[in-house]
Amino acid sequence: MYTLKPSFSKTLFLKSPLLRSSFKPQFFPYTTQISSPCSSTPLSFSITCKLKTSEDGKSSKSLAKKIVLSEGAPAVSEDGAGNGEAQPKPASKGGGGGGGFGGLVKRFPRKVLSRLSNLPLAIGEMFTVAALMALGTAIDQGEAPDYYFQKFPEDNPVLGFFTWRWVLTLGFDHMFSSPIFLGMLALLATSLMACTYTTQIPLVKVARRWNFLHSAEAIRKQEFSESLPKASVRDLGVVLMGAGYEVFLKGPSLYAFKGLAGRFAPIGVHLAMLLIMVGGTLSATGSFRGSVTVPQGLNFVMGDVLSPSGFLSTPTKAFDTEVHVNRFYMDYYDSGEVLQFHTDLSLFDLNGKEVMRKTISVNDPLRFDGITIYQTDWSFSALQIRKDDEGPFNLAMAPLKLNGDKKLFGTFLPVGDSDSPNVKGISMLARDLQSIVLYDKEGKFAGVRRPNSNLPIDIDGTRIVIEDAIGSSGLDLKTDPGVPIVYAGFGALMLTTCISYLSHTQIWALQDGTTVVIGGKTNRAKLEFPDEMNQLLDRVPELVESSLSKQSDAISG
Amino acid sequence: MIFSTLEHILTHISFSVVSIVITIHLITLLVDEIVGLYDSSSKGMIATFFCITGLLVTRWIYLGHFPLSDLYESLIFLSWSFSIIHIVPYLKKHKNHLSALTAPSAIFTQGFATSGLLTEIHQSEILVPALQSQWLMMHVSMMVLGYAALLCGSLLSVALLVITFRQDIKILCSFSFDEIQYMNKGNNVLQNTSFLSVRNYYKAQFIQQLDHWSYRVISLGFLFLTIGILSGTVWANEAWGSYWNWDPKKTWAFITWTIFAIYLHTRTNKNLQVENSAIVASMGFLIIFICYFGVNLLGIGLHSYGSFTFSSNL
Numbered sequence: 042m043y044t045l046k047p048s049f050s051k052t053l054f055l056k057s058p059l060l061r062s063s064f065k066p067q068f069f070p071y072t073t074q075i076s077s078p079c080s081s082t083p084l085s086f087s088i089t090c091k092l093k094t095s096e097d098g099k100s101s102k103s104l105a106k107k108i109v110l111s112e113g114a115p116a117v118s119e120d121g122a123g124n125g126e127a128q129p130k131p132a133s134k135g136g137g138g139g140g141g142f143g144g145l146v147k148r149f150p151r152k153v154l155s156r157l158s159n160l161p162l163a164i165g166e167m168f169t170v171a172a173l174m175a176l177g178t179a180i181d182q183g184e185a186p187d188y189y190f191q192k193f194p195e196d197n198p199v200l201g202f203f204t205w206r207w208v209l210t211l212g213f214d215h216m217f218s219s220p221i222f223l224g225m226l227a228l229l230a231t232s233l234m235a236c237t238y239t240t241q242i243p244l245v246k247v248a249r250r251w252n253f254l255h256s257a258e259a260i261r262k263q264e265f266s267e268s269l270p271k272a273s274v275r276d277l278g279v280v281l282m283g284a285g286y287e288v289f290l291k292g293p294s295l296y297a298f299k300g301l302a303g304r305f306a307p308i309g310v311h312l313a314m315l316l317i318m319v320g321g322t323l324s325a326t327g328s329f330r331g332s333v334t335v336p337q338g339l340n341f342v343m344g345d346v347l348s349p350s351g352f353l354s355t356p357t358k359a360f361d362t363e364v365h366v367n368r369f370y371m372d373y374y375d376s377g378e379v380l381q382f383h384t385d386l387s388l389f390d391l392n393g394k395e396v397m398r399k400t401i402s403v404n405d406p407l408r409f410d411g412i413t414i415y416q417t418d419w420s421f422s423a424l425q426i427r428k429d430d431e432g433p434f435n436l437a438m439a440p441l442k443l444n445g446d447k448k449l450f451g452t453f454l455p456v457g458d459s460d461s462p463n464v465k466g467i468s469m470l471a472r473d474l475q476s477i478v479l480y481d482k483e484g485k486f487a488g489v490r491r492p493n494s495n496l497p498i499d500i501d502g503t504r505i506v507i508e509d510a511i512g513s514s515g516l517d518l519k520t521d522p523g524v525p526i527v528y529a530g531f532g533a534l535m536l537t538t539c540i541s542y543l544s545h546t547q548i549w550a551l552q553d554g555t556t557v558v559i560g561g562k563t564n565r566a567k568l569e570f571p572d573e574m575n576q577l578l579d580r581v582p583e584l585v586e587s588s589l590s591k592q593s594d595a596i597s598g
Numbered sequence: 599m600i601f602s603t604l605e606h607i608l609t610h611i612s613f614s615v616v617s618i619v620i621t622i623h624l625i626t627l628l629v630d631e632i633v634g635l636y637d638s639s640s641k642g643m644i645a646t647f648f649c650i651t652g653l654l655v656t657r658w659i660y661l662g663h664f665p666l667s668d669l670y671e672s673l674i675f676l677s678w679s680f681s682i683i684h685i686v687p688y689l690k691k692h693k694n695h696l697s698a699l700t701a702p703s704a705i706f707t708q709g710f711a712t713s714g715l716l717t718e719i720h721q722s723e724i725l726v727p728a729l730q731s732q733w734l735m736m737h738v739s740m741m742v743l744g745y746a747a748l749l750c751g752s753l754l755s756v757a758l759l760v761i762t763f764r765q766d767i768k769i770l771c772s773f774s775f776d777e778i779q780y781m782n783k784g785n786n787v788l789q790n791t792s793f794l795s796v797r798n799y800y801k802a803q804f805i806q807q808l809d810h811w812s813y814r815v816i817s818l819g820f821l822f823l824t825i826g827i828l829s830g831t832v833w834a835n836e837a838w839g840s841y842w843n844w845d846p847k848k849t850w851a852f853i854t855w856t857i858f859a860i861y862l863h864t865r866t867n868k869n870l871q872v873e874n875s876a877i878v879a880s881m882g883f884l885i886i887f888i889c890y891f892g893v894n895l896l897g898i899g900l901h902s903y904g905s906f907t908f909s910s911n912l
Contacts, residue, residue, distance in 0.1 A: 160863060160866065163863070164860050164863055164864065167856050167859065167860050167863075168860065170856060171853045171856045171857060171860075174849050174852065174853050174856075175849075175850075175853055177844065177849065178846045178849050178850065182844070217844045321842070330839075330840075403837065404836065404837045406836065406839070413839060415837070415838060415839045417838055417839075517838065517839050518839075519839040519840070524835065524841075527841065528832070531828045531831070531832065534824065534828065535824060535825050535828055538820070538821050538824045538825075539821060542817055542818070542821060565813075565814075565817075566814070567810055568807065568810040568811070
């Protein structure tokens with residue numbers, strides 16, 4: 042392997058790294074064989090590094106540790122105390138935590154883990170999930186079995202083979218909660234965890250170790266390489282620092298990097314996705330939902346309305362709260378369209394004390410003790426009329442079916458003998474709470490009235506005064522313990538996706554006499570890299586004769 | 599009144615400018631490289647950008663809400679995003695071939711939006727209560743920007759595939775030709791292959807450039823798409839109490855996200871990088887189309903604001 046030379050080195054830190062304690066200078070190049078990330082063949086590293094226990098180089102005690110990270114190799118001999126970071130971990134991917142098991146048992150989870158973290162498998166899983174989702178939108182969900190018998194008949198199957206038997210047995214009618222889909226998602230989650238653990242975390246360790254390249258040929262082999270005659274590597278370091286790189290200079294060689302966060306961010310993305318999945322599972326199994334339409338003036342108890350969604354749902358004390366709809370009203374545009382609808386709510390606890398009062402509207406819910414009340418819909422409950430100065434009568438309004446989003450409500454006031462089968466009467470229709478349209482016994486249009494105008498209308502000898510239109514508020518109640526977790530996951534996902542757009546650039550340089558040989562590589566912005574490098578290199582000053590000899594003296598001494 | 603006339607004027611100006619730019623590009627592509635006109639085509643795109651910006655701002659002031667509430671407005675926003683994507687490399691002084699793609703896309707979307715198909719949606723619509731929220735701005739603008747970037751990137755990948763397979767076909771033909779030639783005269787083979795290799799070199803370079811630009815643009819689009827989907831989810835939670843409900847449009851947005859995540863992952867494997875990822879990106883192009891237009895045509899689900907009917911003149 043490599044011989045260890047205990048030597049002192051003048052390591053110049055031109056710019057102190059942010060994570061100083063965790064960077065360890067390496068004096069020997071390391072070889073890694075990474076055939077392909079996330080593949081089933083094992084990683085084997087051989088890293089030799091030398092530690093400095095005190096940072097200014099005064100200490101003569103230098104510990105040498107050989108860290109071998111490979112699949113079957115046992116733990117490496119440890120030499121006393123070192124920094125925590127350098128503790129050699131046999132990176133046994135499966136049973137690394139529980140050391141008490143035999144070798145065979147340790148190997149089994151490792152094998153499973155390495156199979157799971159196979160990238161083509163993950164890609165296949167993602168494809169399957171996408172295809173299942175597409176199928177879920179193509180097939181109408183949640184209908185009665187009859188519907189599928191008609192749509193996918195056995196004697197005339199879609200695409201030649203797709204009958205209702207396929208749909209119902211595979212659970213495609215409730216695709217997004219069917220075992221196949223959920224199983225696929227669970228498999229994807231385990232692949233995600235396996236891949237993060239086995240591949241990406243070691244990559245972080247590799248990327249964080251910086252190393253110097255000591256031969257000009259090694260530098261020239263990089264993706265981008267140049268040589269600057271009559272230049273000094275220190276000037277290059279200064280120029281790079283100005284461009285935002287972190288520069289490390291040791292003797293004649295230089296190493297600089299930028300954008301290291303771009304390497305870490307994909308791990309963050311995967312972790313954020315796992316967080317979202319956990320939160321989503323919690324929501325699916327531990328939340329309560331309910332929907333209610335309450336006419337103005339009535340009330341309900343929260344617990345009566347909320348129903349659990351899964352086995353983890355447990356009701357809280359807030360479920361005993363009583364909700365009272367004080368007032369429901371709507372705002373309209375000048376053209377008559379609905380602008381917004383509001384509900385004035387009061388919450389009372391078990392003792393009858395009012396604990397909260399708020400007017401909610403769409404996009405502005407009420408939050409109380411973990412339960413949220415949303416304004417989602419509205420309806421027409423009853424029409425209060427006075428007939429021939431008798432009353433007031435409350436006529437219940439029934440919703441009539443129309444195509445599209447518009448609503449229509451109607452009610453009927455019988456005139457004459459109300460027991461006869463062909464009872465005639467006055468019909469009243471309304472689209473919203475603003476105006477009521479009245480029709481007479483023959484169905485002919487009689488007039489339009491606004492509820493608060495109190496203008497009477499005479500139809501077939503009957504005098505009708507419309508006093509009030511009582512609306513009802515459509516409320517959705519929900520309590521969801523998974524929401525904070527999911528929101529945290531969302532925030533993390535957004536942030537880490539932004540950061541992973543950065544490109545990790547590494548530059549090596551070596552002072553070869555009076556020439557500086559430079560090589561560099563980057564992982565994302567590959568096309569712009571040569572231009573960017575050329576611009577930087579143009580700024581390195583060219584040395585004139587008299588200072589050249591001084592420079593070469595300083596460096597070689 | 600003045601605002602709507604201003605709107606009309608700006609629409610027509612942007613439309614005509616973009617058509618001129620397209621014509622210039624076509625001429626340079628097919629006929630000859632006219633260097634003097636290249637600058638003017640870039641300047642034409644900048645003029646288009648300002649026109650469409652003015653259009654959007656006018657509409658914003660006129661309506662009182664952010665101009666992104668129905669399909670027409672989102673199409674205008676889409677063509678605006680295309681013009682931005684065109685301008686950014688120009689400002690960074692990267693002379694590249696994206697302009698040949700973004701300009702036609704911009705004009706097609708603009709043309710479709712202003713064509714007769716959507717006349718009844720031309721008039722500004724009022725916002726239903728569910729759309730009156732600050733989230734509208736962030737969610738829809740991010741989604742449309744993301745779609746624009748992803749469409750550009752996928753188009754670049756499609757172009758890459760076309761060129762690669764044309765190259766293969768040409769090689770196949772020339773190989774068979776070479777075999778015949780070899781059987782007759784031995785010397786000419788060398789000539790033919792050397793000529794091919796020069797041409798192949800330029801093609802390979804071009805393919806590499808296309809591949810790289812496609813990757814960068816798609817990464818950017820993926821970022822916007824992620825933010826857009828997440829902000830829409832949070833908005834749904836605030837408005838309706840449930841952050842995911844397998845609504846068709848949402849599901850298709852998620853499918854789009856998954857396909858482009860697959861694209862980004864196929865790029866990590868060095869061997870089959872270029873072709874496979876290009877195929878995935880081309881699939882992504884189709885899927886974005888389904889997501890953006892197809893779901894709207896069905897007109898079902900929570901996202902039915904964006905639907906339109908073809909029976910405009912009845």
